[in-house]
Amino acid sequence: MSVTGNPANVFWHECTVGKAERQKLINQQGCVVWITGLSGSGKSTLACSLDRELHSRGKLSYVLDGDNVRHGLNKNLGFSPEDRTENIRRVGEVATLFADAGLICIASLISPYRKDRDACRAMLTDANFIEVFMNMPLEVCEGRDPKGLYKLARAGKLKGFTGIDDPYEPPLNCEINIEQKDGVCPTPSEMAGQVVSYLDENGFLHA
Amino acid sequence: MSVTGNPANVFWHECTVGKAERQKLINQQGCVVWITGLSGSGKSTLACSLDRELHSRGKLSYVLDGDNVRHGLNKNLGFSPEDRTENIRRVGEVATLFADAGLICIASLISPYRKDRDACRAMLTDANFIEVFMNMPLEVCEGRDPKGLYKLARAGKLKGFTGIDDPYEPPLNCEINIEQKDGVCPTPSEMAGQVVSYLDENGFLHA
Numbered sequence: 001m002s003v004t005g006n007p008a009n010v011f012w013h014e015c016t017v018g019k020a021e022r023q024k025l026i027n028q029q030g031c032v033v034w035i036t037g038l039s040g041s042g043k044s045t046l047a048c049s050l051d052r053e054l055h056s057r058g059k060l061s062y063v064l065d066g067d068n069v070r071h072g073l074n075k076n077l078g079f080s081p082e083d084r085t086e087n088i089r090r091v092g093e094v095a096t097l098f099a100d101a102g103l104i105c106i107a108s109l110i111s112p113y114r115k116d117r118d119a120c121r122a123m124l125t126d127a128n129f130i131e132v133f134m135n136m137p138l139e140v141c142e143g144r145d146p147k148g149l150y151k152l153a154r155a156g157k158l159k160g161f162t163g164i165d166d167p168y169e170p171p172l173n174c175e176i177n178i179e180q181k182d183g184v185c186p187t188p189s190e191m192a193g194q195v196v197s198y199l200d201e202n203g204f205l206h207a
Numbered sequence: 208m209s210v211t212g213n214p215a216n217v218f219w220h221e222c223t224v225g226k227a228e229r230q231k232l233i234n235q236q237g238c239v240v241w242i243t244g245l246s247g248s249g250k251s252t253l254a255c256s257l258d259r260e261l262h263s264r265g266k267l268s269y270v271l272d273g274d275n276v277r278h279g280l281n282k283n284l285g286f287s288p289e290d291r292t293e294n295i296r297r298v299g300e301v302a303t304l305f306a307d308a309g310l311i312c313i314a315s316l317i318s319p320y321r322k323d324r325d326a327c328r329a330m331l332t333d334a335n336f337i338e339v340f341m342n343m344p345l346e347v348c349e350g351r352d353p354k355g356l357y358k359l360a361r362a363g364k365l366k367g368f369t370g371i372d373d374p375y376e377p378p379l380n381c382e383i384n385i386e387q388k389d390g391v392c393p394t395p396s397e398m399a400g401q402v403v404s405y406l407d408e409n410g411f412l413h414a
Contacts, residue, residue: 016255017262025267026233048223055224060232060267062308072330073300076293086283093280094301101269101310123279 020207022102028059029204030099032092032124033195035108036117036171037134038163039149040141042191046134046178047108049188050195054104057196059205062098064091066109079160085116092120099128104204112162114169127202131174132195138163140185227414229309235266236411237306239299239331240402242315243324243378244341244385245370246356247348249398253341253385254315256395257402261311264403266412269305271298273316286367292323299327306335311411319369321376334409338381339402345370347392 023029033050035043047063054061066087070077074090077083088111098105111117121129141163142150153161160166176198178191186194199205230236240257242250254270261268273294277284281297284290295318305312318324328336348370349357360368367373383405385398393401406412 017258017268021262022267022269025262025265051224055228055232058232060229060309061224062229062304064304072303073297090280090297094304096279097269097271097301098305098308101305101308102267103308 019100019102024207026060026102027207028102028104029128029207030102031104031128031130031199031204032095032099032120033104033106033130033132033199034095034111034117034120035106035132035134036111036174037136038138038141038168039110039161040144040146041134041136042178042185042188043108043110043134045188046132046191046195047106049192050106053189053192053196054199057205059104060102061104061106064095064098064105064107066091066107066111069094085113088116089119092123095120096123099124104199110162110168112166112168114171117171130176130195130198131171132176132178133171133174135170135177135179136185137180140180226307226309231414233267233309234414235309235311236335236414237309238311238335238337238406238411239302239306239327240311240313240337240339240406241302241318241324241327242313242339242341243318243381244343245345245348245375246317246368247351247353248341248343249385249392249395250315250317250341252395253339253398253402254313256399257313260396260399260403261406264412266311267309268311268313271302271305271312271314273298273314273318276301292320295323296326299330302327303330306331311406317369317375319373319375321378324378337383337402337405338378339383339385340378340381342377342384342386343392344387347387 019030035046037043044065051061051063069091074087077087088109091107091109095105095107145151149158152158153164162168176195226237242253244250251272258268258270276298281294284294295316298314298316302312302314352358356365359365360371369375383402385393
């Protein structure tokens with residue numbers, strides 16, 4: 001037997017304070033709000049607006065932003081297909097820990113592939129994974145181009161960019177769909193309101 | 208320019224709800240209590256006891272156990288020196304996120320090397336990293352041997368085991384030292400009390 005990679009030597013320690021007790025303490029239900037969509041679709045905008053709205057209601061939430069996490073936990077990952085999958089997996093695992101801690105964890109990542117998102121969903125019980133699809137047309141996202149990345153991708157200076165030369169697979173059964181109404185994009189406050197209503201109706205805002 | 212590994216394309220998004228606001232909401236200060244020591248020194252016991260004591264005082268804490276995290280976030284890591292360092296780094300990064308979220312994060316890992324622990328300390332402001340050294344004699348830990356690992360290590364069936372054929376580097380300036388008094392080990396409640404006193408005296412139990 002070697003100490004290298006032998007899971008038989010890794011034990012599971014059960015602690016006495018459980019998720020239910022933490023949830024009771026802060027009067028809410030831990031869950032993951034997973035925001036997926038193209039670059040420029042408004043993921044970070046919704047994440048911030050939702051975070052603010054939940055805080056104003058006395059709820060403890062925390063934003064895991066795909067870009068921000070790349071400066072810390074995932075700073076040793078690049079943008080190869082394997083690294084992108086690992087990037088999403090780690091965020092999913094951390095989001096699951098936050099949900100277990102009792103928080104409403106808001107994860108905001110392009111997460112273009114269905115299988116990667118579904119793998120994160122499978123880390124939690126189904127009801128605690130709330131997938132929010134930023135269902136915005138590519139031309140709207142590209143028109144915004146807040147980071148100038150579409151321009152680079154169109155010029156061929158950025159390869160494998162989601163929506164341009166790499167696919168985005170829309171969710172098939174997401175819990176929340178955020179889209180334009182009559183060609184008008186919802187405001188940050190409207191988008192946050194849509195998610196908060198879902199959380200409220202599904203019992204997440206009380207223990 | 209390629210999308211592969213170019214940090215210039217990874218932006219930082221600042222959200223409007225900050226650590227101070229979250230801390231005010233739950234009336235505590237986010238921090239990391241990092242428990243280090245030999246296998247069998249009582250790390251998990253202290254983590255559980257401390258978690259329970261903090262909960263009874265209405266404080267939101269969360270335990271990151273080195274073994275448990277290996278079943279999720281770190282399940283793709285083995286026990287090579289590089290993987291052990293990466294295991295500790297990831298736990299440090301996640302603990303830092305939890306502290307930023309406002310929680311008292313209790314990390315329990317052997318974390319035998321000073322440089323790995325110091326790297327985690329450097330992720331936070333110094334005051335928010337509270338290193339707890341389980342300063343128990345090897346013979347006490349080996350006598351307990353709750354997982355039967357010392358026996359395997361002594362029989363040569365487990366290589367690179369901390370304290371037997373791999374070094375443990377004790378902290379030089381830890382915040383809290385847990386040790387025997389007159390040859391008697393402190394009880395779980397006494398150990399937790401020692402940490403809670405530190406947290407209380409240093410303002411972590413109020414916003």
